[in-house]
């Protein structure tokens with residue numbers, strides 16, 4: 001029996017994949033609904049090409065798009081918008097572009113993104129990039145996990161690891177004691193606090209980023225468009241997501257959008273939120289933290305992209321007991337001092 005703490009996209013994926021393998025699993029979160037943490041404020045671009053893939057993320061990137069395709073087949077209410085991306089935010093050009101990424105000039109950019117007022121001289125086009133609604137994906141995973149027999153305990157207070165005879169035996173919370181042979185910590189930046197009573201310090205930085213949600217005419221933005229000042233995409237008809245630096249304002253984001261696109265004058269900011277992204281030093285942190293196997297950690301940046309792959313691999317290793325080779329560069333060994341010192 002395992003207990004997963006954190007019903008963000010990572011915990012939801014771990015719970016779903018365990019339930020799919022027929023393993024008993026309880027998913028716990030202090031919030032009354034899934035995806036109220038960083039996942040609920042994510043830009044949620046997914047892609048396996050280009051970008052920065054620190055540490056063990058490099059070994060997972062090749063599976064990202066296939067795992068999303070598999071999930072779309074398994075969960076009918078989960079959908080990926082395969083819009084491709086156009087970047088001119090300092091992305092590399094020429095030979096370093098790699099497979100599946102193309103340099104396009106101003107005419108090509110105009111054809112792909114007709115709403116842009118002044119296309120740059122060139123941009124990098126990655127047709128395989130896409131995006132999801134991270135809240136919808138997490139909700140779909142949690143519903144499917146429940147349908148497969150997982151228990152969900154949401155809206156609890158005071159979740160803490162319960163130690164018996166030197167081993168973690170489960171999680172206590174306002175909803176009682178939840179026994180577990182393994183507790184999976186998928187609580188993002190707050191994994192550090194949950195581990196403090198064990199004297200374990202995990203190297204997870206909280207990196208702020210701002211998301212702005214806006215209304216817009218359908219189809220105003222076609223691809224994922226990333227310039228030096230902002231990144232924008234349509235998440236569904238009439239709704240845009242933008243990321244800007246945390247120090248920028250939502251009004252500033254709207255000004256950037258209106259300056260960049262024809263037809264954006266009527267766009268309106270719905271809301272904005274700055275969230276602390278969990279960024280483990282050295283890339284994804286995934287694996288057993290205690291020698292007895294009672295505590296397992298699953299924390300990473302770009303987790304919307306990586307969660308389907310990581311959830312599949314974590315569930316496989318927890319259920320079969322066989323370590324997944326793909327995760328070997330994500331392990332806590334050598335990154336988390338065992339004695340907290």
Ligand SMILES: Cc1cc2nc3c(=O)[nH]c(=O)nc-3n(C[C@H](O)[C@H](O)[C@H](O)COP(=O)(O)OP(=O)(O)OC[C@H]3O[C@@H](n4cnc5c(N)ncnc54)[C@H](O)[C@@H]3O)c2cc1C
Pocket residue numbers: 005006007008009010011028029030031034035036037038039040041042043044045046158159186187188189190191194209210211243274275276277278298299300301302303304305306
């Ligand atoms: C503006 C922005 C843009 C981003 N863009 C992208 C992108 O384009 N692509 C991408 O892949 N990623 C992106 N990310 C990063 C991505 O959103 C995160 O990596 C991901 O959401 C982390 O998911 P998580 O499940 O680890 O954490 P969370 O979603 O934070 O989930 C952790 C859960 O644990 C719960 N919890 C915490 N402590 C406790 C406790 N003590 N007891 C009970 N429950 C607890 C919380 O309530 C929360 O629900 C972006 C993030 C931001 C903010």
